[in-house]
Amino acid sequence: MLDEVEFEEVSNLYRAAFRSTEPTMEARFASVSQAYERLTGYVGCHPNAVMHHRIAQYGPPCTACGKPLRTPEARYCAACGNVRQPPDASSR
Template sequence: MKMMWCWRCKCEMPMLDEEEYLRIHKLFGDCMTASQEFRQEHGLHLQIISVEEKFIPVVKEYEKITGLSGVHHNAIMHHRISLYGEACRHCGKPLRTPNAKLCAGCGQLK
């Protein structure tokens, strides 16, 4: 885990390394399928559940890894270090992608 600027959240957020992200990604996939066995294992209601309830295991695992609670499950999925580029030499924010040539924060070329 590493604190980095998130362009979507507009603030510093805990970003996941590949090992941490793989744990979250697997849980996210399991939540998508939401099998009866998975719901029982994680204490989720067997009746129809809301989308937020469906992804509680993802949010809890992210909190366990980062210490930050209440982050939306979709936001968690883009908090992955490898999605971002190197830090801008001028403003220090990460480039939006590993292939970016221009900093979206300050407009400086790489």
């Protein structure tokens, strides 16, 4: 699992890979897989799977600062500390 700082690094590499002039997808995204391996110890994870997996972990946006909550079940915002309101209380 990547924390916010680690994910930022990997996502920067992922974006850079799209601008790469390397001829193959493997070469373009090698830096992403290598960073993920270094951060997590997990070898050979497909770059798209790395990105999709992390994004899938996000919860809804924080009602105070708008950043995604760390998980769908998060009870407070990791970015600003705002305590999450129960869904049935915030909608009315």
